[in-house]
Amino acid sequence: MAIITLTTDLGDKDIYQAALKGSILKLLPTVNIVDITNSVAAYNIQQAAFILKNSFYYFPDDTVHLIGIDTVYNDDTRYLAIRYKNHYFVGADNGIFSLMFDQEADEIVEINIMQDLKFLHFPLADIFVKAACHLAKGGKLTQIGIPVSDIEKKMTLQPVIEKNLIKGVVIYIDSFQNVITNITKEFFNTVQQGRRFMLSFKRNETINHLSWHYNEVPEGEKLCLFGISDHLEIAINKGNASGLLGLNLGDSVIIDFLDA
Numbered sequence: 001m002a003i004i005t006l007t008t009d010l011g012d013k014d015i016y017q018a019a020l021k022g023s024i025l026k027l028l029p030t031v032n033i034v035d036i037t038n039s040v041a042a043y044n045i046q047q048a049a050f051i052l053k054n055s056f057y058y059f060p061d062d063t064v065h066l067i068g069i070d071t072v073y074n075d076d077t078r079y080l081a082i083r084y085k086n087h088y089f090v091g092a093d094n095g096i097f098s099l100m101f102d103q104e105a106d107e108i109v110e111i112n113i114m115q116d117l118k119f120l121h122f123p124l125a126d127i128f129v130k131a132a133c134h135l136a137k138g139g140k141l142t143q144i145g146i147p148v149s150d151i152e153k154k155m156t157l158q159p160v161i162e163k164n165l166i167k168g169v170v171i172y173i174d175s176f177q178n179v180i181t182n183i184t185k186e187f188f189n190t191v192q193q194g195r196r197f198m199l200s201f202k203r204n205e206t207i208n209h210l211s212w213h214y215n216e217v218p219e220g221e222k223l224c225l226f227g228i229s230d231h232l233e234i235a236i237n238k239g240n241a242s243g244l245l246g247l248n249l250g251d252s253v254i255i256d257f258l259d260a
Contacts, residue, residue: 001031002030002062002064003033003059003060004034004063004065005033005034005036005066006021006033006038007067008020008040008066008069008124009039009048010068011038012038016122016124020068020124021033023126027130027133028137031136034059036052045070045099045154046156047172049096050172050180052067053100054228054229061086062138063088064088065087065088067089067090068124068128069091069094069096070094070096071092071123079093080093080145081131081135081141081144081145083141084105088135090111090128093110093152095152095154097151099154105151108141108148108151109142109144109147110148111127111144113144157171159181164257167252167254168252168253169181169251170250170251171231172231173248178233178241179242179245180231181234181253182231185231185232188226191257195257195258197256198255198258199232199253199254199255200253200256201234201245201247201251202245205222205245209224210224211224212225214235214238220238222235222245223235234247234253
């Protein structure tokens with residue numbers, strides 16, 4: 001069965017999500033629509049990119065991922081359909097793809113489907129749906145767009161190495177209030193080289209041990225681990241790490257590697 005996923009900032013209180021799903025089902029009644037999330041903060045492409053980047057590969061090959069973030073029409077907007085790692089992505093060329101992809105896409109087209117003027121304010125239910133359904137039915141990218149090679153670039157904050165330190169930042173806070181940093185497991189292991197470490201952050205809080213799971217410490221105690229996204233997380237077992245530790249988006253974290 002064909003799959004179309006949705007990653008949007010439409011929420012669940014208005015008609016927009018229903019209109020989008022209904023438009024998909026009109027064109028492709030047998031498709032399986034899967035919500036990755038419709039609760040991205042409005043226009044927040046960084047948040048959407050993090051969620052989709054760390055979830056799309058759990059889906060079968062040839063899944064179509066429709067991205068509804070900052071898609072309102074203007075004269076400079078390009079809408080793209082992309083094949084990347086055996087998946088399809090349909091979204092606005094607003095920088096989100098550069099935040100999601102670690103390597104070059106296999107194929108990119110600028111969608112040239114005619115815009116229905118009655119949907120000019122809501123292209124998700126028109127151009128995006130038509131493109132996504134075309135791909136979900138096995139259609140080719142070149143049938144809905146013109147090949148292009150460039151995408152809008154957005155810079156991501158990367159962790160910095162200074163002598164025996166890694167300086168990172170908080171990039172995401174999940175619904176459990178776990179605090180996720182921009183320090184990946186691969187980056188950490190490359191710098192650590194087996195050495196002991198001290199993770200420090202706001203309020204002179206420190207952690208010097210990597211946990212394998214959240215219940216490794218008593219309830220209410222803080223911990224750090226590499227979660228499902230392979231990014232370093234700061235958490236409290238059955239607690240609100242962001243609120244209790246005062247950690248917010250953009251806050252700094254420091255890892256000091258100690259001599260063995």
